[in-house]
Amino acid sequence: MSDQFEPKIALFACNWCTYAALDLAGTSRMKYPPNFRVIKVMCSGRIDPQFVVEAFRDGADGVLVAGCHLGDCHYIEGNYKALRRMTLLRKMLDTMGIERERLRLEWISASEAARFVQIAREMVEQIKPLGPLAPRLQVNQ
Amino acid sequence: MSEEPKVGVFVCHCGMNIAGTINVKEVIEYSMTLPHVVDAKEYIFMCSAPGQDLIKDSVKKSGLNRVVVAACSPSMHEPTFRRAVEEAGLNRYLLEMVNIREQSSWVHSDEKQKATEKTKDLIRMAVAKASLLEPLEDLRFGVQPASLILGGGVAGLRASLDLAERGYKVHLVEELPTLGGRAARLGKLAHVDMKGAEMVGSLIKAVVSNPNVTAHVNSEVTELDGSVGYFKANIKYKPRFVDAKCTLCGECFRVCPVEVPNEYEFGISKRRAIYLPFKEAYPPVAVIDSETCTRCGECVKVCEPHAIDLDEKGHDLEAIAGGVVLATGFSPYEPPEGEYGYGHSKKVLTLFQLERLLDEDGPTGGELKLEGSTPRTLAFIMCVGSLGTTKNAHQYCSRMCCASALKNILTIKDRYPEVEIYTIYKDMRTYGRGDERLYERAAERLVKFIMFEAPPTVNVKSDNLEVRVHDATLQEDLLIPADAVVLAVGMSPSQSLPKVRSVVKVGCSAEGFLREAHLKLRPVEAPADGIYLAGSVTSPKNIVESVMAGSASAAKAAALFGKEEIRIEPMIAQVTEEICSGCAICIAMCPYGAISRKQKDEKRVAEVDKALCKACGACVAACPSGAMQQAGFKDIQMMAQIAALTEKRGA
Numbered sequence: 001m002s003d004q005f006e007p008k009i010a011l012f013a014c015n016w017c018t019y020a021a022l023d024l025a026g027t028s029r030m031k032y033p034p035n036f037r038v039i040k041v042m043c044s045g046r047i048d049p050q051f052v053v054e055a056f057r058d059g060a061d062g063v064l065v066a067g068c069h070l071g072d073c074h075y076i077e078g079n080y081k082a083l084r085r086m087t088l089l090r091k092m093l094d095t096m097g098i099e100r101e102r103l104r105l106e107w108i109s110a111s112e113a114a115r116f117v118q119i120a121r122e123m124v125e126q127i128k129p130l131g132p133l134a135p136r137l138q139v140n141q
Numbered sequence: 142m143s144e145e146p147k148v149g150v151f152v153c154h155c156g157m158n159i160a161g162t163i164n165v166k167e168v169i170e171y172s173m174t175l176p177h178v179v180d181a182k183e184y185i186f187m188c189s190a191p192g193q194d195l196i197k198d199s200v201k202k203s204g205l206n207r208v209v210v211a212a213c214s215p216s217m218h219e220p221t222f223r224r225a226v227e228e229a230g231l232n233r234y235l236l237e238m239v240n241i242r243e244q245s246s247w248v249h250s251d252e253k254q255k256a257t258e259k260t261k262d263l264i265r266m267a268v269a270k271a272s273l274l275e276p277l278e279d280l281r282f283g284v285q286p287a288s289l290i291l292g293g294g295v296a297g298l299r300a301s302l303d304l305a306e307r308g309y310k311v312h313l314v315e316e317l318p319t320l321g322g323r324a325a326r327l328g329k330l331a332h333v334d335m336k337g338a339e340m341v342g343s344l345i346k347a348v349v350s351n352p353n354v355t356a357h358v359n360s361e362v363t364e365l366d367g368s369v370g371y372f373k374a375n376i377k378y379k380p381r382f383v384d385a386k387c388t389l390c391g392e393c394f395r396v397c398p399v400e401v402p403n404e405y406e407f408g409i410s411k412r413r414a415i416y417l418p419f420k421e422a423y424p425p426v427a428v429i430d431s432e433t434c435t436r437c438g439e440c441v442k443v444c445e446p447h448a449i450d451l452d453e454k455g456h457d458l459e460a461i462a463g464g465v466v467l468a469t470g471f472s473p474y475e476p477p478e479g480e481y482g483y484g485h486s487k488k489v490l491t492l493f494q495l496e497r498l499l500d501e502d503g504p505t506g507g508e509l510k511l512e513g514s515t516p517r518t519l520a521f522i523m524c525v526g527s528l529g530t531t532k533n534a535h536q537y538c539s540r541m542c543c544a545s546a547l548k549n550i551l552t553i554k555d556r557y558p559e560v561e562i563y564t565i566y567k568d569m570r571t572y573g574r575g576d577e578r579l580y581e582r583a584a585e586r587l588v589k590f591i592m593f594e595a596p597p598t599v600n601v602k603s604d605n606l607e608v609r610v611h612d613a614t615l616q617e618d619l620l621i622p623a624d625a626v627v628l629a630v631g632m633s634p635s636q637s638l639p640k641v642r643s644v645v646k647v648g649c650s651a652e653g654f655l656r657e658a659h660l661k662l663r664p665v666e667a668p669a670d671g672i673y674l675a676g677s678v679t680s681p682k683n684i685v686e687s688v689m690a691g692s693a694s695a696a697k698a699a700a701l702f703g704k705e706e707i708r709i710e711p712m713i714a715q716v717t718e719e720i721c722s723g724c725a726i727c728i729a730m731c732p733y734g735a736i737s738r739k740q741k742d743e744k745r746v747a748e749v750d751k752a753l754c755k756a757c758g759a760c761v762a763a764c765p766s767g768a769m770q771q772a773g774f775k776d777i778q779m780m781a782q783i784a785a786l787t788e789k790r791g792a
Contacts, residue, residue: 023214026243034255037262047760059787075757076732111651
């Protein structure tokens with residue numbers, strides 16, 4: 001793969017924890033790779049696995065689903081629902097030939113801007129060697 | 142929507158905050174090429190009055206029916222732009238914000254072109270979603286003009302009194318068997334001729350004599366349902382085993398065979414299993430500590446008024462409130478055993494223990510006596526548990542310890558002028574009004590101040606203590622033989638917080654304190670509406686600041702209670718009954734029990750209770766038919782936003 005490849009990563013962020021962590025990263029002037037495109041939901045429990053599949057289909061090279069820590073969900077247990085759904089979805093992605101590294105589920109609380117930055121850097125580095133996803137999907141279609 | 146979407150894109154410069162990184166001109170030109178966009182404008186501060194006017198003018202001139210504002214985080218100015226959109230004659234929910242400051246310019250300032258590209262992507266995605274936005278109506282609910290206040294320390298008491306005086310009902314819930322909190326255990330206070338117990342006592346008296354207040358002491362909130370305007374709490378009364386017939390004659394204290402460390406004296410004296418926490422405790426009724434009581438029954442035998450019932454079980458009570466104030470305070474930093482000799486010698490004590498020793502109502506009657514003698518040399522070690530001085534220490538400054546230690550030093554110097562005192566500190570921060578004078582007075586009394594970079598060590602010897610420190614000013618190692626060492630411990634997040642947070646959902650800061658909605662703009666409000674934060678639940682605070690926060694939270698709650706109705710964002714779940722098959726998968730998904738089934742013509746369909754739905758959207762993700770949708774986060778809106786992740790020319 002060319003060194004020029006910059007993966008595009010869809011970031012589904014819950015309003016209460018991860019979205020607030022992104023705000024904190026901003027106000028703290030932290031630096032992270034500019035590869036993430038944020039899609040806000042009120043809760044990670046809102047994230048339909050179809051959203052993830054659609055994101056891959058529409059050109060995302062990676063998807064990061066992020067919510068509050070288990071036990072900390074603003075809506076009590078929405079993140080457990082996300083955990084179950086993403087676990088199942090991963091198995092489906094296997095059958096589609098989409099590498100597991102391309103979908104990541106993380107718990108990032110409102111104060112964990114630094115943790116987000118670390119995850120963001122890691123994820124970009126993990127996806128870069130995999131190359132873009134879209135051309136392959138187009139071939140398959 | 143039958144009408145064709147006409148979207149306007151408004152890009153804010155935020156001074157140089159956005160425009161310094163992002164090529165706004167390029168973004169504007171790009172926006173104009175997007176489907177449905179009929180106008181795109183930039184302005185230096187879109188949130189200012191002229192900025193808002195720009196949006197309103199464009200709505201009128203270009204006939205916009207959707208607005209996209211690319212600026213700061215919606216947590217900052219979404220309400221501002223919703224109002225502007227409404228003033229322009231559009232429904233307030235026909236607005237989509239793009240967070241290009243926090244999510245782009247501030248975090249990618251060294252990659253200007255990539256930040257600009259990302260900004261264009263985010264705007265394209267927002268425009269796609271905005272084109273499908275629908276007008277929504279706020280939900281309107283009545284407000285219960287009553288408050289639930291957790292924590293009976295100074296902050297909770299002040300909040301209770303302020304609300305009660307405004308005529309609102311207050312349920313004040315205190316976990317311990319007495320009101321008063323930490324401040325009630327302080328001796329003489331700084332700058333006022335008053336003891337902690339007196340100050341708190343006067344507040345308690347005013348609070349409990351106000352007919353609007355119900356004080357639930359020795360109780361816990363075990364469940365809290367509902368949301369802003371209407372909360373339903375379950376208050377669990379723990380058994381006290383002694384009722385109001387108690388005359389505090391003291392006979393039972395005399396006969397009780399159990400002796401345990403007295404937590405109200407920070408362990409420097411003992412109490413019985415049946416006890417009164419302290420002289421000014423409220424209610425003035427003895428209490429039995431069920432964990433250490435052996436149920437021997439000796440107290441029952443001697444109790445003349447028959448006030449003791451060892452079989453008491455406790456009970457539950459329901460309380461309704463429109464708003465909740467969390468004022469559950471802090472816990473003093475507890476040094477691990479061996480830190481500065483703590484726990485290895487009774488002559489190493491914390492600042493809180495010293496307060497008790499110097500209090501005339503304390504275990505020694507105010508005499509500074511340790512192991513029977515008054516120390517001749519005292520070393521105060523500051524910043525214990527604060528400023529990252531040791532492995533276990535917090536990184537933050539606890540703010541109150543400097544002034545508090547100096548106050549006690551001056552008390553000691555007044556009573557025992559011959560005692561020699563060393564104050565060993567990392568940083569001396571006497572920031573409160575008048576506090577610097579405490580420092581000057583201590584220096585005038587020849588208290589020695591020694592600054593350290595590496596924390597001192599305390600060596601426990603058979604007859605005294607040896608404090609070794611490298612004086613950062615003199616650049617010399619010092620050895621101070623001391624008869625006692627006082628550790629100026631800081632403030633930790635309250636140990637009761639995990640329990641509180643299991644009932645009320647409020648997030649924590651990195652330091653472990655509760656996190657406010659906005660550090661500077663909304664410091665006494667939790668992110669969730671109707672929940673207020675008072676006192677040291679959010680950060681270390683001294684008494685003045687805690688009382689101020691108590692009053693501030695009461696003012697915020699009162700502003701809520703004064704409303705006839707409240708408007709709540711309508712991002713709730715809604716059912717399309719024509720499609721719903723009544724499979725009930727959504728019912729199991731809902732953590733609030735907001736969904737039920739009703740008969741509709743020939744079939745059963747899901748029904749959402751608008752007051753119970755909290756807008757998480759979990760049911761929507763689970764609905765197999767797409768009948769359940771979340772307003773503002775509908776599947777088609779989300780899918781449009783996702784589909785716009787990459788540019789599709791001609792699509």
